[in-house]
Amino acid sequence: MLLKVENAKAYYKLEKVSVKAVDGVSFEIFEDEVVGVVGESGSGKTTLSNLVSMNILKPLTLVEGKILLKINGEFKEISSMSREEVKKKLWGKEVTIVPQSAMNALMPTIRMAKYVEHLAHSHDLAEEKLLAKAEKRFEEVGLDPLWLKRYPFELSGGMKQRAVIAIATILNPKLLIVDEPTSALDVVNQRVFLKVLMQLKRMGIVRSIIFITHDIATVRQIADRMIVMYAGKIVEISSMEEILRKPLHPYTRGLLNSVLTPEPEIRKRGISVIPGAPPNLISPPHGCRFHPRCPHVMDICKEKDPPLEEVEEGRRVACFLYSEERR
């Protein structure tokens, strides 16, 4: 096991209200695996990624729970580290996050190499050594090292995204978190990017990858397991193949049935609709948060919050349809 999150609650604390973006999630990431986190916009995916990488800035507050990461063979509670410690010890070496649209955050007037130099400074490393490493990493992701001397606006979207991933992994982080990395790329570049990710993992540069996206068909290509989020909670965790073969949670089923890919199975299956809209996370519905939209809603769903329970080996679902408590 590489990472363990125990009952984490992270709220955006505003003046009068709290937005419960992540509300009591528990999961683990094993070594040498790719985990996909899927859900609609506003389901808490990005907040979860910030939590795991300890990028917690006000108004986001970790209200409850623990995050444990294996560092040098020992589990350390990273959720109690100070921000200074996180910056020095964690980021880049243990955990790296590539936030959503990171490639568009590159300053157009700063050469790519400058980012490597910044990295060297913040980790007290020799500039030349790190630049040499960056050149090698650029080659590994299929970019000519000459691009290091170029400005970001000279690179195409696909190249920028690969350059970002190359710089982000220079220090060989154990856990790589990528947030919607392929959403802005066309399908041909998406494929190249997925290939680069898998290559980094095969070469042992990164151990495990958390891939956050709303696009199930993309994450399906590389993920071993999938976490489905809805309104700040995890509703299902399962191996990728099992979840595609037989989704258990009604939300997962609805989400899968709304995917349109050019495949004969999809034309045969048709498209289904989840009625209603995701809830407001300031005052989410009582009981199961999906109950107002659920086609299988029962009385208990309106009163009690279903716990995330193991129903088969390696499959966990938060739904009373599969729980002992169902009368």
Place this chain on the structure above:
Amino acid sequence: MLPVFGGEKMSRLVVENLTKIFSLGFFSRRHIEAVKNISFKIEGREIVSLVGESGSGKTTTAKMILRLFPPTSGKILFEGKDIWKDLKDQESIRDFRRKVHAVFQDPFASYNPFYPVERTLWQAVNLLEKKLSNKKEALELIKESLVRVGIDPKDILGKYPHQISGGQKQRIMIARCWILKPLLIVADEPTSMIDASCRGGIIQLLEELREVEGTSIIFITHDLGLAYYVSDNIFVMKDGEIVERGHPDKVVLEPTHEYSKLLVESIPKLYRKLEGL
């Protein structure tokens, strides 16, 4: 009575050798051929998709069909009339606007933030050929159209655009179609800005309109999955040309052009894994 052309039933829309060249620059003029000599037909009750990446000329084609800018050469016949030559007076253009309707990608940009959302429905009512005798009757029509698209009129009447969700906005655009009952809808990426769980609803509403009113629909999209699911015919565009056309099964399962082959191959699928990752 159906208009007849040489004994054959007339197609609802005929696009013939359509070309659009944009000229840039003042001294050294550069010419960009956005659409190159494309031809296709759409029948009544037919759904077709123009599929292609950005810059393939699909939106340019749509804008010419919507009569937003003129083609450089070629013809667009709607109900047998050349929309750029035969519509001479204001009234015939108004009539064209009634019969051809657009649904755009960004539901946020289709509304004026200073007015309540139902204004766009009142505008549709004013466009109607048959003038309604009083306001009450018009309001009934608006309410009916909202119910048709699965919205409770109480929920949106009097609200401003920022108070309703993107999915609802797109539904209201389709409610407009229920008031006007157009013969042709041009839908430019109508679902790309909407959450996955609401997307199916929008597609179903457009399909229902086709079933009930016999509306023809052109989907302009980069999403081959969507095109494959909804269309009777797919036209794949690349650099201003139609490079592949036909029944969705033919285009997706047995593509012949290099570009459509690459496109179909690269799209991530749910039940198959991409090779060589």
